[in-house]
Amino acid sequence: MNTIIAGRFELQDQGEEALRALQGAGFPASAMTLFYVNPDGQHDIYPIGGDDDDSPGARDADKGAATGGGLGAAAGLAAGAAAATVAGPAGLAAAVGVGAYTGSLAGAVSSTDKESEVDEAVDDGENPRKITDRHAGIHVAVRIDGDDAPDDALASAVRTLKGQGAMDVEQAEGRLEEGTWKDFDPREVVHLV
Numbered sequence: 554m555n556t557i558i559a560g561r562f563e564l565q566d567q568g569e570e571a572l573r574a575l576q577g578a579g580f581p582a583s584a585m586t587l588f589y590v591n592p593d594g595q596h597d598i599y600p601i602g603g604d605d606d607d608s609p610g611a612r613d614a615d616k617g618a619a620t621g622g623g624l625g626a627a628a629g630l631a632a633g634a635a636a637a638t639v640a641g642p643a644g645l646a647a648a649v650g651v652g653a654y655t656g657s658l659a660g661a662v663s664s665t666d667k668e669s670e671v672d673e674a675v676d677d678g679e680n681p682r683k684i685t686d687r688h689a690g691i692h693v694a695v696r697i698d699g700d701d702a703p704d705d706a707l708a709s710a711v712r713t714l715k716g717q718g719a720m721d722v723e724q725a726e727g728r729l730e731e732g733t734w735k736d737f738d739p740r741e742v743v744h745l746v
Contacts (some may be wrong), residue, residue, distance in 0.1 A: 560719025617664025625656015
């Protein structure tokens with residue numbers, strides 16, 4: 554694992570200028586990268602898209618659907634029994650099916666959490682740095698450890714990125730090799746420096 558300093562820029566030109574400034578400060582090109590981070594939820598981490606395998610507001614929807622489906626089937630059975638004299642057994646089956654479907658839909662919708670947000674990082678008090686979410690934009694990252702890093706690399710990288718107008722300058726751990734942050738995860742919590 555490497556120690557990485559990264560900053561966010563609004564424009565690609567600003568990011569490219571920051572790369573040149575970092576190179577001028579002694580960082581090799583193989584220890585730097587420029588990349589774009591999409592807005593939350595748009596990272597295509599899963600095969601069907603998105604950043605998470607479930608929606609934060611829909612965690613209890615399956616329980617609501619099961620309960621609603623059972624209640625709907627019972628209501629459909631009662632309505633179908635009353636209509637069975639006119640529609641026959643097919644009417645009873647149709648009423649139970651429609652009741653179960655309608656009930657499961659109503660149950661799932663009623664049990665969604667309309668106020669839920671994506672789980673926020675919890676500051677455990679061990680790290681005095683500010684913690685925040687990662688914002689979309691152009692990001693420039695530089696590896697500050699290794700044999701090819703300049704002296705006082707941490708301070709130099711932070712000073713250079715902030716001097717170029719970087720926002721949300723962060724310190725992270727990862728593998729930045731050959732100009733690519735190999736294990737970058739846009740969902741990771743940002744530790745500002």
